[in-house]
Amino acid sequence: MPSEELIADHVLEFPGGYTRTTGPVIGRFLTELRDGRIVGVRTAGGRTLVPPLEYDPDTGEAVTGEFAEVGPAGTVESWAWVSEPRKGHPLERPFAWALIRLDGADTALVHAVDAGDARAMRPGLRVRPRWRAERTGHITDIESFVPEVTRIVSPVRAEYRVKPGKSLARFLEGVERGIFLGCRCGSCGKVYVPYRLSCPECGVAITEEVELPDTGTITTFAINNLPDPRAPQVPFVSAYILLDGSDIPMIALVGDIPAHEVRQGMRVRAVWVPEEERTASMSNIRWFAPTGEPDAEL
Amino acid sequence: MGNRCAVIGVGQTHYTTKRRDVSIAGLVREAAVRALEDAGLTWKDIDAVVIGKAPDLFEGVMMPEAYLADALGAAGKPMMRVHTAGSVGGSTALVGASLIQGGVHDRVLVVAFEKQSESNATWALSTHLPFSASLVVGAGGYFAPHIREYMRRSGAPDHIGTLVAVKDRLNALKNPYAHLRIPQISREMVESTPMLWEPIRYLETCPSSDGACAMVLSSEKAVTGTPAWVLGTAMRSEPIFRAGRDTVNPQGGKDCAADVYRQAGIADPRRDIDVAEVYVPFSWYEPMWLENLGFAAEGEGWKLTESGATALDGDIPWNASGGVLSSNPIGASGLIRFAEAALQVRGMAGEHQVDGARRALGHAYGGGAQFFAMWMVGSDKP
Numbered sequence: 001m002p003s004e005e006l007i008a009d010h011v012l013e014f015p016g017g018y019t020r021t022t023g024p025v026i027g028r029f030l031t032e033l034r035d036g037r038i039v040g041v042r043t044a045g046g047r048t049l050v051p052p053l054e055y056d057p058d059t060g061e062a063v064t065g066e067f068a069e070v071g072p073a074g075t076v077e078s079w080a081w082v083s084e085p086r087k088g089h090p091l092e093r094p095f096a097w098a099l100i101r102l103d104g105a106d107t108a109l110v111h112a113v114d115a116g117d118a119r120a121m122r123p124g125l126r127v128r129p130r131w132r133a134e135r136t137g138h139i140t141d142i143e144s145f146v147p148e149v150t151r152i153v154s155p156v157r158a159e160y161r162v163k164p165g166k167s168l169a170r171f172l173e174g175v176e177r178g179i180f181l182g183c184r185c186g187s188c189g190k191v192y193v194p195y196r197l198s199c200p201e202c203g204v205a206i207t208e209e210v211e212l213p214d215t216g217t218i219t220t221f222a223i224n225n226l227p228d229p230r231a232p233q234v235p236f237v238s239a240y241i242l243l244d245g246s247d248i249p250m251i252a253l254v255g256d257i258p259a260h261e262v263r264q265g266m267r268v269r270a271v272w273v274p275e276e277e278r279t280a281s282m283s284n285i286r287w288f289a290p291t292g293e294p295d296a297e298l
Numbered sequence: 299m300g301n302r303c304a305v306i307g308v309g310q311t312h313y314t315t316k317r318r319d320v321s322i323a324g325l326v327r328e329a330a331v332r333a334l335e336d337a338g339l340t341w342k343d344i345d346a347v348v349i350g351k352a353p354d355l356f357e358g359v360m361m362p363e364a365y366l367a368d369a370l371g372a373a374g375k376p377m378m379r380v381h382t383a384g385s386v387g388g389s390t391a392l393v394g395a396s397l398i399q400g401g402v403h404d405r406v407l408v409v410a411f412e413k414q415s416e417s418n419a420t421w422a423l424s425t426h427l428p429f430s431a432s433l434v435v436g437a438g439g440y441f442a443p444h445i446r447e448y449m450r451r452s453g454a455p456d457h458i459g460t461l462v463a464v465k466d467r468l469n470a471l472k473n474p475y476a477h478l479r480i481p482q483i484s485r486e487m488v489e490s491t492p493m494l495w496e497p498i499r500y501l502e503t504c505p506s507s508d509g510a511c512a513m514v515l516s517s518e519k520a521v522t523g524t525p526a527w528v529l530g531t532a533m534r535s536e537p538i539f540r541a542g543r544d545t546v547n548p549q550g551g552k553d554c555a556a557d558v559y560r561q562a563g564i565a566d567p568r569r570d571i572d573v574a575e576v577y578v579p580f581s582w583y584e585p586m587w588l589e590n591l592g593f594a595a596e597g598e599g600w601k602l603t604e605s606g607a608t609a610l611d612g613d614i615p616w617n618a619s620g621g622v623l624s625s626n627p628i629g630a631s632g633l634i635r636f637a638e639a640a641l642q643v644r645g646m647a648g649e650h651q652v653d654g655a656r657r658a659l660g661h662a663y664g665g666g667a668q669f670f671a672m673w674m675v676g677s678d679k680p
């Protein structure tokens with residue numbers, strides 16, 4: 001039997017942590033951070049370095065002793081999205097590491113941007129620091145940067161109590177009994193379904209009620225492939241169905257046939273839900289299904 | 299027709315999916331300022347403001363005209379809102395023109411907009427009231443059966459809709475304001491996109507855009523710069539539910555066209571009109587409206603499309619700007635048609651200018667193809 005491999009954990013950590021003497025330039029930057037301000041340092045050439053450096057990387061000269069407040073807002077120049085933050089990262093949720101050029105600065109600062117979603121990140125995104133309440137003079141005094149407010153959500157909700165009205169109520173009474181009620185205009189003789197009280201062509205009141213059969217002809221239709229939570233499952237066929245004896249088509253669902261076999265001119269009949277399930281609603285009609293008769297001339 | 303009226307300024311925003319950098323007020327302001335600049339005028343030169351947009355459910359702002367009065371410099375001036383569904387942009391221009399033609403005002407600012415990215419048009423168009431079945435989903439769901447019926451009646455081959463989808467997107471490449479810019483657009487590309495509401499494919503439909511368009515309309519004595527003269531104006535409507543209503547070739551559209559042609563002295567639209575900006579939100583509506591507007595006999599519209607007559611280099615270019623198929627801030631879409639017609643006869647359409655255009659048709663329709671608005675504009679004073 002082979003001997004077990006020898007493994008042991010070992011931690012190397014200077015007790016209490018190393019110190020870092022900041023020097024006057026970095027020290028000023030961190031002191032200002034603790035006060036909730038961000039400053040950069042000017043170079044002899046007039047550039048403002050943020051975060052500050054002690055020596056100008058362009059010339060090797062010492063920077064000037066002049067500090068300038070920058071930001072607090074800035075612009076994202078580039079970023080990398082962190083979809084699975086690790087221990088030690090500034091945020092526990094997905095975030096971006098970004099190069100942020102603060103307003104008034106000539107260089108970019110690396111920091112986290114709490115944007116919620118990678119799609120919210122783009123070059124030019126305007127961001128602002130989110131400060132910690134308790135600050136110690138550390139770069140993490142800025143918890144992260146967050147995008148500026150560019151959009152709010154404005155919930156609008158209107159609640160109604162809807163009554164069907166006299167004519168629709170009458171039509172639904174018929175539907176509850178399993179029949180389609182229409183009406184005939186006394187002036188032009190056209191038969192309308194659903195039942196209505198006036199003629200849209202003549203403008204006169206309609207008084208003659210007509211009972212229509214539940215058979216008809218598909219005049220035209222669409223095959224709907226776009227899912228919508230309020231509509232039937234796709235693909236569904238919404239068809240204009242001219243009930244026998246009526247002069248205006250109704251829009252209804254076509255079923256019991258694959259969508260691509262539906263034809264203009266196809267003869268159909270309403271498929272009703274069982275009598276015990278019926279209410280005063282169009283949901284009494286499951287759909288219209290082919291009768292098997294020869295197609296009608298359109 | 300009343301007093302003479304001219305378009306003396308046109309302003310548009312760049313149409314795009316999401317204008318996240320401006321509020322609705324900022325959006326309409328941008329178009330209005332550009333129209334004023336084009337006319338060489340300032341806010342104080344405007345007598346009245348007419349604004350149009352789709353129904354309030356689109357952005358959920360009740361009576362946006364009230365909130366937008368400041369942005370449009372309307373304080374102390376008459377301001378009104380026009381409502382005619384998708385044709386509203388056209389109707390807005392015509393209400394503005396009527397204030398000039400009637401001698402009420404000398405300079406009217408007309409503005410229309412939509413900021414579709416603030417909600418969802420399909421949701422706004424399908425409110426699904428209780429007691430009825432929830433079947434029609436959005437404009438595509440509504441218009442698809444009528445397109446199918448056109449195809450059956452006319453015997454048009456399936457690829458006609460594809461041709462329009464390609465042609466209008468090619469035109470859009472010449473229009474810096476257009477939303478959809480697809481340099482590699484081709485029949486194969488359109489045909490490879492899915493059927494959303496069969497027979498309508500994805501690339502045969504209009505996009506959903508944010509944008510605004512504005513025009514400064516003027517009386518004859520107040521004209522500045524280069525005018526496009528209004529030669530005729532007409533609106534018609536018809537009830538959506540009426541027995542015997544022809545939803546493929548609506549009577550309201552025919553009557554509206556006949557009226558505007560009579561005023562403008564157009565005997566043969568294909569011969570007498572140089573360019574048309576027509577509301578074509580689904581590609582098949584080009585052949586359908588070619589017939590409805592008298593550019594082709596009934597059942598023959600698709601042949602005109604197929605022959606290339608409606609292309610930018612054809613004898614009767616339709617939608618040189620790229621049309622609604624390329625940019626669709628719904629409430630503004632009609633006004634854009636009217637404004638593009640004006641730009642053409644002013645010779646200011648840029649890369650999509652139709653050479654020597656002297657007479658142009660602007661057209662809009664809305665609702666269930668039940669509202670129509672049209673105007674004829676020309677380079678010569680009527």
Ligand SMILES: [Zn+2]
Pocket residue numbers: 185186187188189190199200201202203
């Ligand atoms: Zn009648």
